Amino acid sequence: MHRDQSPLRARSAPELVPSLYLPIDQMIDEFTRQPITAKFRFDPDMPAVITVEFVAERGPGLVWRIGRELLHRGLTAMSGCGDVRMWPMAPGERRSSWLLLESQEVEALFEVPIPPLAQWLDTTYRIISAEAEMAGLDWDEFLMDLLDGPEAAAG
Template sequence: MHRDRPPLQAQPTAAHLPPLVLDVDRMLDEFTRLPSRAEFRFDPRTPAVIAVEFLAERGPSLVWRFGRALLQGGLTAMSGCGDVRMWPGRADEQPSSWLLLETPELEALFELPTGPLAAWLDATYRIVPAEAELEGIDWDGFLHGLLDHPGAPPG
């Protein structure tokens, strides 16, 4: 290595942060909990988005993609609107957060343990800070795609 050049640094990859698998409870009604698992995945190429796979004991699993800021905000205050909302549980109980998913066909309320999720999210922000998460987006290409194909989902 030449002394005038900085050492090479590895680009962040998903291998730097393994998925987080949490035991969560799906609330079927006010008193009935269905234990389940959720796997949270972070890809530094799309750092603003966290993929969460809800692993079903029987049947297919379900993958949702959430804004990383929504999950982070929901640990301490009401966060999100529309289809996805998250908020902290009561302070006098074991630290947890509530995650509500709604579609025209489905409504699901999950209780998530706050500690492991908060630590894992903090690790994602060490890999790609919030202020850097939109740096790699090709805004011109995105806008051209919208204008060329206004009804099509962005590719």
């Protein structure tokens, strides 16, 4: 099957799930928060991965690709390991989750409000269910995009 005729392309379109622009807080230290915007993007051609761009007020943004399931589970329980982890705040506090991103260059902790992210993720699952997200996936292209990013795939 030609990649332009994949079942994922045929049954959905990116505009069915608009990007979510979500105000979040980056924890600079234990007492200091910096408000920023996170842009969550869902691509029906890669439904298992959510692209999150942390939009800085000044300077370049930071882009991470995070598993949709990791984000979904992180709203209610500890999720992820290694470079990306997410877990809900303690009961009684605000309805938020902590999102921790770590790499050689970056370590960042964000407070993410649960209700708008949960609603947006539910919309993505209505477009492509968790059970169907791997159907019709071109694994070679998926891994190239995931590991190298779109710039390498285009080159």
